Amino acid sequence: MDLNQLILDVRQFAQDRDWERYHTPKNLCMAMSVEMAELVEHFQWATPEESLQLDVAKREAVEQEMADVMLYMIRLADVLNVDIEQAIRQKMVFNAIKYPPL
Amino acid sequence: MDLNQLILDVRQFAQDRDWERYHTPKNLCMAMSVEMAELVEHFQWATPEESLQLDVAKREAVEQEMADVMLYMIRLADVLNVDIEQAIRQKMVFNAIKYPPL
Amino acid sequence: MDLNQLILDVRQFAQDRDWERYHTPKNLCMAMSVEMAELVEHFQWATPEESLQLDVAKREAVEQEMADVMLYMIRLADVLNVDIEQAIRQKMVFNAIKYPPL
Amino acid sequence: MDLNQLILDVRQFAQDRDWERYHTPKNLCMAMSVEMAELVEHFQWATPEESLQLDVAKREAVEQEMADVMLYMIRLADVLNVDIEQAIRQKMVFNAIKYPPL
Numbered sequence: 267m268d269l270n271q272l273i274l275d276v277r278q279f280a281q282d283r284d285w286e287r288y289h290t291p292k293n294l295c296m297a298m299s300v301e302m303a304e305l306v307e308h309f310q311w312a313t314p315e316e317s318l319q320l321d322v323a324k325r326e327a328v329e330q331e332m333a334d335v336m337l338y339m340i341r342l343a344d345v346l347n348v349d350i351e352q353a354i355r356q357k358m359v360f361n362a363i364k365y366p367p368l
Numbered sequence: 369m370d371l372n373q374l375i376l377d378v379r380q381f382a383q384d385r386d387w388e389r390y391h392t393p394k395n396l397c398m399a400m401s402v403e404m405a406e407l408v409e410h411f412q413w414a415t416p417e418e419s420l421q422l423d424v425a426k427r428e429a430v431e432q433e434m435a436d437v438m439l440y441m442i443r444l445a446d447v448l449n450v451d452i453e454q455a456i457r458q459k460m461v462f463n464a465i466k467y468p469p470l
Numbered sequence: 471m472d473l474n475q476l477i478l479d480v481r482q483f484a485q486d487r488d489w490e491r492y493h494t495p496k497n498l499c500m501a502m503s504v505e506m507a508e509l510v511e512h513f514q515w516a517t518p519e520e521s522l523q524l525d526v527a528k529r530e531a532v533e534q535e536m537a538d539v540m541l542y543m544i545r546l547a548d549v550l551n552v553d554i555e556q557a558i559r560q561k562m563v564f565n566a567i568k569y570p571p572l
Numbered sequence: 573m574d575l576n577q578l579i580l581d582v583r584q585f586a587q588d589r590d591w592e593r594y595h596t597p598k599n600l601c602m603a604m605s606v607e608m609a610e611l612v613e614h615f616q617w618a619t620p621e622e623s624l625q626l627d628v629a630k631r632e633a634v635e636q637e638m639a640d641v642m643l644y645m646i647r648l649a650d651v652l653n654v655d656i657e658q659a660i661r662q663k664m665v666f667n668a669i670k671y672p673p674l
Contacts, residue, residue, distance in 0.1 A: 267453040269369040275460065282469035288515045291430075292411040292419035296514040296598075299605060302397075302404045302437075303507030309394040310500040311492045313620070317394035320448070328393075329450050332441065333459035335404075336452060339437065346422070348431050350438060351369040357435035358381065367384035390617045398500060398616040405609030412602040413594045416517070471657040473573040483664065486673035495634075496615040496623035506608045506641075513598040521598035524652070532597075533654050537663035539608075539645065540656060543638065550626070552635050554642060555573040561639035562585065571588035 269351065273344045276337060289345055298338035305331035371453065375446045378439055391447055400440035407433035473555065477548045480541055493549055502542035509535035575657065579650045582643060595651055604644035611637035 280286050308328050309317045320328060343350045382388050410430050411419045422430060445452045484490050512532050513521045524532060547554045586592050614634050615623045626634060649656045 267369045267371040272453075272456060279460065279463070283467060284470055290416040290419050291422075292414055292416055293515055295408045295411050296510055296602060299401075299404050299408050300507045300511045300514060302401050303504045306397045306401050306500055307504045309397050310504060311497055312394055314392040314394055317392050318447075320393075325448070328448065329455040330459055330462070332444065332450060332452065333455040335437075335441065336456050337459065337463075339434065339441075340456075342434065345420075346427070346430065348434060350434065351374075353431040353435040354374060354438050354442075357432055357439065358377065360432070361381070361439075365385060368386055394500075395617055398496075398612055401503060402609045402613045402616060405606045408602055409606045412606060413599055471573045471575040476657075476660060479664065483667070487671060488674055494620040494623050495626075496618055496620055499612045499615050502641075503605075503608050503612050506605050510601045510605050513601050516598055518596040518598055521596050522651075524597075529652070532652065533659040534663055534666070536645065536648065536654060536656065537659040539604075539641075540660050541663065541667075543641065543645075544660075546638065549624075550631070550634065552638060554638065555578075557635040557639040558578060558642050558646075561636055561643065562581065564636070565585070565643075569589060572590055 269340070272340050276340050277344055280341065289341060291342060291346055294338050294342045294345065298335055298342065301331060301334035301338060305335060371442070374442050378442050379446055382443065391443060393444060393448055396440050396444045396447065400437055400444065403433060403436035403440060407437060473544070476544050480544050481548055484545065493545060495546060495550055498542050498546045498549065502539055502546065505535060505538035505542060509539060575646070578646050582646050583650055586647065595647060597648060597652055600644050600648045600651065604641055604648065607637060607640035607644060611641060 280289060305328065308320075308324060308331065339350070342348070382391060407430065410426060410433065441452070444450070484493060509532065512528060512535065543554070546552070586595060611634065614626075614630060614637065645656070648654070
């Protein structure tokens with residue numbers, strides 16, 4: 267995934283709509299949590315089994331909500347100047363210590 | 369970001385702990401929303417300005433929460449076999465139509 | 471607030487629609503978190519000041535989202551047989567110890 | 573439930589700690605969503621059946637998280653001057669029209 271290009275493109279998207287003034291970390295986290303809930307909504311009444319078997323329309327909707335969460339995550343990483351990949355790799359090291367393998 | 373490698377590594381991490389049986393899309397979305405809230409928590413009482421000026425400890429904590437959200441996002445993409453980058457690019461096309469530039 | 475009557479009425483509402491089978495605590499919490507996000511959504515781009523000055527339409531929408539969260543809270547209290555008022559009072563005692571007054 | 577007394581007591585609690593300046597609707601909704609997620613967390617890996625059978629410690633923790641959500645809901649109702657019971661009753665009328673009984 268070309269994350270650097272995505273960061274630039276999402277930043278340009280915000281600039282072209284004069285949205286940068288709204289994009290404080292506080293607001294971006296709120297907005298991301300709202301998109302997160304729209305993803306959760308697709309699964310709220312599903313059994314565990316049903317949640318694994320999405321029909322075409324539901325799957326398309328789920329993919330769009332995942333994308334919405336990611337768009338705010340990318341924007342937040344840009345605003346805070348966070349290297350997401352490095353953060354993920356570092357967290358995996360912490361998690362491996364915290365939760366030893368069986 | 370080497371997303372394909374991350375997907376494989378996060379999958380292996382789950383396998384090594386016998387966690388795959390818990391990783392239904394329903395459960396992964398719930399868990400992701402919990403991590404999302406831990407990210408939100410860092411900003412809940414901050415003014416917009418304060419949310420832009422994180423000290424070193426807060427910044428480290430925020431990066432870890434961003435990573436936690438991403439780890440579940442990566443796992444969900446694996447379980448549902450979703451191409452995240454393609455989903456993001458497609459959503460950006462939709463958004464550009466829905467929200468025309470100024 | 472006549473909480474006991476509300477519990478009975480919300481239970482009857484679920485029974486009349488054959489929704490009780492969906493109302494596990496797990497599902498009710500997921501659904502409540504989704505309604506919670508719909509409440510958050512009204513404030514995501516607002517300044518602190520704007521969030522205090524709601525116009526009539528926004529205020530009506532906010533009240534409805536607050537009600538939606540409460541309806542699931544009431545249903546959850548019923549399913550788990552939790553005395554909400556007692557739980558609130560007990561938590562206030564804990565909080566008074568945890569956070570001493572100035 | 574003596575909601576009016578709870579509103580007054582929670583307001584006094586905030587005043588005694590000089591917390592009122594933080595209690596904008598925007599911030600209260602954020603904080604409520606964080607408590608909501610702490611409630612969700614108790615159920616994220618549970619099967620539907622397990623979520624109905626809480627042991628004593630888990631049950632106590634769940635009650636405390638429900639109380640935390642309610643405390644912010646009560647505070648928000650105070651700050652926005654919303655009559656929660658009336659809002660719930662009105663929403664139940666809307667829901668009865670939107671979702672007719674079987």
